[in-house]
Amino acid sequence: MLEYAGNWLECRNRNCGFPTRVPYSCRTKKVAGRTTDSAPFLFACPVCLHINPYENKELRRVRFRWPDPYKTGKLVLYSALVGCAHPLCPTELTIFTPAASTVSLAALLGLWKSWTLDIQCGRHRFRMRNNESWWIQEEKSLAGADC
Ligand SMILES: [Zn+2]
Numbered sequence: 001m002l003e004y005a006g007n008w009l010e011c012r013n014r015n016c017g018f019p020t021r022v023p024y025s026c027r028t029k030k031v032a033g034r035t036t037d038s039a040p041f042l043f044a045c046p047v048c049l050h051i052n053p054y055e056n057k058e059l060r061r062v063r064f065r066w067p068d069p070y071k072t073g074k075l076v077l078y079s080a081l082v083g084c085a086h087p088l089c090p091t092e093l094t095i096f097t098p099a100a101s102t103v104s105l106a107a108l109l110g111l112w113k114s115w116t117l118d119i120q121c122g123r124h125r126f127r128m129r130n131n132e133s134w135w136i137q138e139e140k141s142l143a144g145a146d147c
């Protein structure tokens with residue numbers, strides 16, 4: 001039987017824990033046994049819509065029986081560049097999330113309005129700006145670049 005290497009990312013929301021398949025990422029490439037990039041990334045769970053920071057080591061290598069849905073065009077990994085709505089705050093965060101390729105961006109934006117993000121931004125809590133101002137693009141990997 002054919003097997004395909006891929007990664008699972010398990011939702012950190014304890015009431016959810018949903019494992020999402022994510023595209024192979026250069027974040028998981030190792031050089032001399034060490035990961036090259038250990039910066040955390042923000043990932044929105046497609047099930048409970050909670051956004052949490054994750055690290056490379058939370059990506060679990062799994063052998064799948066079906067091909068990478070990102071390569072076959074069934075799933076798309078999006079990144080949204082979201083500014084903080086706090087007055088004068090320059091912070092912008094990149095949030096990754098997967099979606100079925102058949103769902104329109106307009107429908108996704110309707111869903112992403114319900115994203116829950118609870119992180120500090122300097123001295124205040126990060127507040128997402130209206131999603132009309134987000135910069136959304138398709139990504140090949142969680143590294144945010146084609147690698
Ligand atoms: Zn979840």
Ligand SMILES: [Zn+2]
Binds near residue numbers: 091
């Ligand atoms: Zn802020």
